Each structure stands twice: as C-alpha cells, then as structure tokens.
Amino acid sequence: MVEPVEQPQYLTFRLGTETYALEILHIKEIIEYGGLTEVPLMPRFLRGVINLRGAVVPVIDLAVRFGRPATTIGKRSCIVIVEVQYGDDWHDLGVIVDAVDEVLDLPPEAIEPAPAFGAQLRAEFIRGMGKISGRFVIVLALEHVLSIDEMAELAGSSESLHPES
Amino acid sequence: MNLEAAKLVFYEESYELLAAMEAALLAVENAAGPERGEHLNAMFRAAHTIKGSAGLFGLNDIVAFTHLCESVLDKAREGELAITTPLIELLFTCRDHIGSMVDAVRCGVEAPDSGALGTQLKSYLVDSAPVVPTPAAAAMVVKQEQTGPRVEVESGGDHVVSSDHWHISLRFGVDVLRNGMDPISFIRYLASLGRIVYLTTLYDGLPNPEEMDPESCYLGFEIEFQAAPNVDKLTIENVFEFIRDDSKVRILPPHAHIAEYIRLIKDMPEGMSRLGEILVRGGALTPMELDEVLGIQRENAGAGEHRPLGTLLVEERLAPPQAVAAALDKQREHAAQKTREHRVVRVDATRLDALIDLVGELVISGAAAQLSASRSGDSALIETIASLGELVERIRDEALSLRMVPVGEIFSRFPRVVRDASRELGKDIQLELAGEETELDKSMVDKLADPLxxxxxxxxxxxIEGSDARRNLGKADYGTVWLNAYHESGSVVIxxxxxxxxxxxxxxxxxxVERGLIQADEVLNDQQVLQLVFEPGFSTAETVTNLSGRGVxxxxxxxxxxxxxxxxxxDSVAGEGTIVRLRVPLTLAIIDGFRVGVGQVSFVIPLDMxxxxxDLPTDRGSSQQHYLNLRGEVLPYLPLRELFEVDAPAPARQSVVVVQYGSQRAGLVxxxxxxxxxAVxxxxxxxxxxxxxxxxxxxLGSGAVALILDVPDLINRAAKNERRKVALIAAREARHPAMREEDRP
Structure with missing residues (x-):
C-alpha cells in the first residue's frame, strides 16, 4: 500500500485589499465576528477577548500588526481561531480577517521564496509566495506573525497606568 | 489500578509517613519517659509501612535501608538502646535519606548510596547486643537475618542455650487410662519428633493411697523438649490430639520461636483485626488453643466478668506474652489504618481540577439560564431557576472546598526547619505555630512552602540576635519565631x-544606595524602605552563612x-522584632464578584473586598483631588474611566465602590x-x-467576557504613581516656581 503524499492545504483570506494564505494545520475553526470584550490599555493590534465555548481567547487585528489601518468590522468579518505553540503548551488565538476565501492545495513547488522587499511586510512574517492561477499570495509564517513573546512584550510595555510616564 | 498509579500512591504515602516520622523524632527529642515510647512506636510503624510498601514494588534498596532503621528503632523502643543526641541526629539523617531514596525512584535516577549510614545504623545494632539474647534482642537477630533462609532460625543443634527448648506441660485427665490411652506412649511419640531433654513427673495430684483409684491417671509432666527442624507448635500439639479433650496441654515455644512469631506477626499483611486470628496466623497459637481460650472467655463472660483475650492467653500460658504484645500492636496498626481509610479518599488532582472546571461551566450556564428566565417573565420558571441557582452555588462551594487544605500542612515542616537552622547557627530558638486550621487552596499550599x-x-x-546580645538587651535567652495564619477579607494572611x-x-x-537600587536623596516612606529588601541582589547580612545572606x-x-x-x-520595630505578612487570595478558581460598568466595559470586583x-458626590470640590469624606474619614478614590482610558463620556451620576485590601481602603468610581x-x-x-x-x-451569563479587577495592584499602583507625580511636580516647581500644574504640557 502506498502512503498518500501529504499535500499541504492553505486557507486564503483577505485583509483590506490584500490576500494572504495560512497553512490549514494551524487553524482550528472559523467563527463569525462578535461578542468581543475590549481589554483596556492594550495596544491596538490586541482587539480584545472572546468567549469561545467557555475559554477566554485573545483576538488580534492582523492588519494593525502588519502596520495597516485597523480593520473595520463588516458583514463578512470573521475570527479565525489558530493554535500557536508557546513553551510546551498550545494557545488558541483569534485573528480578525475581512473575509475568508477558500481552502486550496499548494504543492511545495508552487511556493516561491519571499522577495527581498516589495511586500510591505516584515520579512520574517513571510514564509513564501504562493502561486495561485497566475497570482501571488503571501503565505504567512504564523510563528512570527503571532509570536506570543513579542506580542506580550508589546502589550506589557504599552500599559500606561502611569499617567505621567 | 496500574503500577504507575499505585506507585504515585506509594510516593504520597511515603512522604506522609516521612512527615510523621519527622514529627515523631522531634517529639522524641523533646519528650521524656512513656511519651517517648509512643513516639518511638509511631516512628517504627512509619518505617515499617514504608518498608512494606517499598517491598511491594521490589525497591530493595529502600527495603534494606528502612529495615535497618526499623531494627534500630525497635531496639530503642524496647529500651535496649539509650536515646542519645547522636542517635536522634542519625535518625534524622536516615529519615532524610529514605526521602531522597523515594525521590530518586520517583525521578528515575540512581538512588543515593546508603552504605555509610547503614554502617552507622548497624553499629547500634551490634554494640549493645547482650550476650544472652533476651526475647526482644533475639527478635533483632532474627530480623537481621530476614533475608537468609528461614530454616537458620530453627536449626538449633547442640549449640543452643538451654532456653531454646520447647516447654510442654502435660496434665493428664483422670480418665485417660480408662479411655484406653497410655500416657507413656504419647511421651514416646513426642520423642520421635526430637529429643526430650528433661522430664519431671508431677505427682501432686495423687490422692491418699486409700482413696486412689488404680484406673485413674493422676500424673502430670513438665517436659523440656528439643524439637527437630521443621517441627512447629501445631505438630507438637497433634501428638496429644487424642487426649486434648480431657487433659491439659500447654506448649510453650522456645525464645527463638517467640522472636520468630513476633517477626511473622509484624510482617503479616494488613487486614486482620482479630487478636486470636493474628496469633494463629503467626503460629504462636493453634486453632484448638484458640477455641479453648475462647471457651474460657465465654465462661467468664457468663460469670459476669469480661476479660480480654490477650490477658487470658498469657494467664493460661497458651501464648508467650511477647507474641501477644506484638499481635496487639498489629491490631492497633490495623485499627489506625482502618480509621485512616475512612477519613481520607485519595483523588487524583487532575480529576479534581476537571470537576472544578465543570462546576465553573455549570456556574456560567446557570447564570445564562437565570438571565433568560428573568427575560421570559415566567414566574414559575424564574423560581425553579432560582432554586437551581442556589444548588449550583452550594455545589460550587463544596467543590472548591475539596481543594482546600489546612495551612498546618505547610506548618508541620517548620519544627524541623527551625531545629536544623538553630543547631547550625548555635541559636536557641523556640517555634510557635498558630492558625494551623486556616484553609487555603491546595495549589497555593505547594507554592507557599518554599517562600515560607x-x-x-x-x-x-x-x-534573632545571639543569646549574649539578647541577654544584654534583657530579652529571654531563647529567641521566638512564630507562624500565624488567618483569613481576612477574601485573602489568607500568613x-x-x-x-x-x-x-x-x-x-x-x-x-x-550602595547597590544603586535607589538615589541617595530619594524620599521613601517606611514601608518602601523595608520593601527594598525584596529587590533583586539586595542583602545586608554582614556574614554570609550557609542559610541565607547570599542575596538570592x-x-x-x-x-x-x-x-x-x-x-x-x-512590620518591623527596632529592638522588638519583625513580622513579615504574606497575603494571598483564598482560591484561584471561582469567586463571588460584584459587577460594575464603565462605558461599555464590565468589570468584576471580588466581593470580599x-x-x-x-453615589459620587457632585460637590466634591477640586477635580484635581481624588478623595472624599466618608463619614468623617478620608477616602481616596480612583476613577476607573481615567485609569483604563475608557472613551465613553461619563454619565451625570457616578457611583463609588468602597474596597478594602489589607489595611488600605479606597473608592473605585x-x-x-x-x-x-x-465569577469563574x-x-x-x-x-x-x-x-x-x-x-x-x-x-458572564450573557456569554460576554468581563474583566476582573486586581484591586491590590490598583491601590498600590495609584499610591506609587501619585508619589511620583507629586515628587515630579515638586521638582518642577523648584525649577520653575511660576509654572502651575494646570499649565503643564
């Protein structure tokens, strides 16, 4: 019996006018946007927390994290729940996207290395450029995009319970 | 239960027993006389149980070492070994050593070497061994040889001392001859099982010649009997089987056998609760003897007096007193075990956590149900849901209390800590414990132990100063250290x-200043100065001792x-002492909360605080000053809107929630x-x-997430910020006296 070749699948989604892809292995589920509770004094990329069946899950605005204007919530806005490893544990994080498009197969040879510049994105955020019917989409490197250490540091430093400092 | 799970129980049990051993050791050190005996017994039992459990898992190192400890302890409790300071010291070390052996097994690393300690223990066993073994000492000898074949114990040969003989008392019944039995044939048969060393014929029973019936038997014999190997009490008893009914037969085992009985009784598995049963199992009593003595007991009871079986056995010379004592010990052990089983059920902590998680979900769904019910306006439904809510609340409290343990669990280790530390530093220290029954979350207990x-x-x-310094100050020679625990508004204070x-x-x-932690001219209040000792890298100890002062x-x-x-x-008063007060929340899982709203955001304040x-008074004067008059007291307040930068405009009417944490009070607007x-x-x-x-x-019941306020942190932070702010303004004023605060950029 021949083992089926593991064909990586990707979810494409839109942020503003751009399309990004994320390996589907990281994704737990996609839910409608809603029920968000803001956490005061957090940087703008940390939109707040939601109740995901009894667990409190932080929600991140990827657009802000990418240095774009904050996402405005529309009819097709979704929260993509992804799993991120931190230490020995897996943490759930929500990511706000403007719309999810489709799930597609991308063989490794269809992913080009990231360009030196031009994507308007921090280089380590890009795993590669996926070629889909003649267009390129940015395949995100989730471990850098949602690095808990980096984000927690930003969250910690932005707290301003010191009105004078 | 698989082996790993069973091992977990073994570790837990061992730690408990080791703790008990330590407590007993400390008690022995401080007690005298009969009390000591009880503590030695407790220690012995603990060591014995560890040995037994370790044996089940084939942990031979632990078995061998605890066996040595047990032997020394046994000797000590029999009073053959003087309790000296070096011995206690050695036992402390041994206890720790057993602990590290258990740890080693738990972590799967190689067990620490017990050679040196073992030798020390053995020296106690050898040194004071008397030449003629007394029963208990014989027990020691037997116990040491436990690993060898058991026959050794019984193989006496000609080398044994005279006490190593069976002693058989025979009082033939009057009708023996009439029943066709010849006393001499029994004695001959007995001789086939060994050697009759000495025989005394007793003719006290003979009546005057004229009254004597030639067909009656009036004789008795006292026999010293050297049994062949493998002949036990039951075999000897069987010799006299036919005359048992109407004759009196008493078979007393040799001392070596008594020791053997004691050993067998002690090594018996748990689960037997009846004295007779224990003795029969150990071989010290035969079932027939037991029946006989039970018969006597019944007769006595009929005559209106109840006498314990043990006493009867000894009086009737059916069983050696030492064996009865050992069996009674065993019985007590069993009883203790039984009460422990009734009191405690061991539950895996993860299962408990899972239960509490579920209760948390239940609380949340309950709140949601309550919300929908009140929206529906159906009064019957509202009532049902309300009574359901009460039940949920009770379940929550019960579930949470499962995790609560008395703080005494941590305190119990301190007598040892204090003892060791005071030895090492040569200071005489007395430890006082209070509030041991105060309960807090189990997970907290584990994490508090090391800091304490x-x-x-x-x-x-x-x-604590040295005793000379103390004397000069007019204080008692011994220093006192105390631990105290109590509940205070939703927190536990230690x-x-x-x-x-x-x-x-x-x-x-x-x-x-020297360490660069503060500026030389920095203004600090008293508490802040004291808190400096918690800064990393701070240590004022002039001498670095083994115990502390290394700046970590x-x-x-x-x-x-x-x-x-x-x-x-x-809290520290120069010359009088210091109190360090730790305050931790009661539990980490579920609290009663008070919900408040600021703009669109909901916050939850722990209700205990x-x-x-x-209402926030509207005529509170300057908006720069955040305090108000609460029945004549000054109450500083924190506007949560400003603190958390909530955008929504403030409503006309705002409220103040007065909170207390420790000695501090504040209002939250x-x-x-x-x-x-x-709130889960x-x-x-x-x-x-x-x-x-x-x-x-x-x-929340609505499914939305609310944030729980960290009141202590808010209060402390506000106080700190204000000090900084005031200092900043003061500094600015000093430079630009004309600049008013309102003009600040």
Missing amino acids: VHLVRNAIDHG EVGDDGGGMDRQRIRNRA GMDVVKRNIEALKGNIEI VLECL VDNLEGELQ IKPLGQLFRGVRGLAGSTI
Missing part, C-alpha cells in the same frame, strides 16, 4: 514573626508571592452598579502577562 521556609530561616539567621532585633532602616537604605531569596520570595496574586508587607457603595455574580476566574493567558490592574477574566 526562606522567611523563617531568614528570621532565625538575621532576625505571618512570619520573630522577636529579634528588627530591621535597621538606615542600613537598608545605605545598602540600597528575598526577591524570589516576593516573585513567588506575586505570582500567586499575593503581596508582602513588613467590597465594603459598600455610594464607576458608571453603574450591576450586582453580584459568581479565567486567566487572561500569556499574551496579557504584562497587563496590570486586572486579575483575570470571567464569562
């Missing part, structure tokens, strides 16, 4: 106090306590009061680890 040990050692090392020299503020300041520790203590959402206060609520709720605390997670002023989050 550190604080106690610190108190002994740096707090105090570590000493009656030592107190903290020298000037020295702390100097040191902090106090900052770790503070970090550990803060990780538990707790805080530390220091809420004192009262009032909020838009509206939304009532009480049960959900941690905010790693991403929010830097967040201040929030203790976590909780899910």
